[in-house]
Amino acid sequence: MNRRVALLRGINVGGHNRIPMADLRELCSEIGWGEVATYIQSGNIVFASDREARTLEDELQAAIRDRFGHDVHTLVRTGREWTSLLSSNPFPEASEAEANRVMLGLSKAPLDPRAAEALQARATADERAEQRNGALWLHFPNGSARSKLTPVALDRLAGSPVTTRNWRTALKLMEMLKGAGS
Known part of the structure; x- marks a missing residue:
């Protein structure tokens, strides 16, 4: 299986x-x-x-x-999809330094092709948004508590509900997929 x-x-x-x-x-x-x-x-x-x-x-x-x-x-x-998603992370240095501030966002339906561009236009305080491999990648160098990139904004600009996981969680799930830690 x-x-x-x-x-x-x-x-x-x-x-x-x-x-x-x-x-x-x-x-x-x-x-x-x-x-x-x-x-x-x-x-x-x-x-x-x-x-x-x-x-x-x-x-x-x-x-x-x-x-x-x-x-x-x-x-x-x-x-296989999870491995591909993680390998497309556009923020490897930030992920290494601050794994809890880099987020992988997946949407229920295919992403609006302009989602990351629209999110980047709303971003403040050096926040970054990119779209790769059917996923959103967000970097919140100052944390997400005061960000304008809220769950409501993510859903609206992506075109469907989005759920996010930080880099640390994404890596742990990869370990579990491979059998370690399950």
């Missing part, structure tokens, strides 16, 4: 959309996912399945709605 990454958007943030990870792992196993492992509390799942990504996304979204009552956007990428 192929190893995959699933990213859930907006769970366990500020007390909203609470889903315990043990319950999430159990739910994933119940819908037929194999070798299920989670990383931290923000909806990062590594698992095995040969089914199509869209099917897996729809099944998990429906199962979460049924079990927990939350409408949560879910994205699934293959291990």
Whole structure:
């Protein structure tokens, strides 16, 4: 079976959309996912399945709605896709120096081709936005707390819901895909 990454958007943030990870792992196993492992509390799942990504996304979204009552956007990428995404990081030096300030953003639908350009136009304080390999890459050298590149702006300019993960989390998921730390 192929190893995959699933990213859930907006769970366990500020007390909203609470889903315990043990319950999430159990739910994933119940819908037929194999070798299920989670990383931290923000909806990062590594698992095995040969089914199509869209099917897996729809099944998990429906199962979460049924079990927990939350409408949560879910994205699934293959291990090969994840490797390709990480290799396209346009900010390798910043990622090395400040892994929590470089973000990988993935959208539910294909990105608007001008998303990064529109985000860069809104950026302040040396923030950078680039689009590579179907993903958004953001660098927040001063942190994201006061940024104008908010989740609402990301969704609007990307053309669909976007979920982000920092470089540290992206690397950890890669390790888990390869079998380390799962």
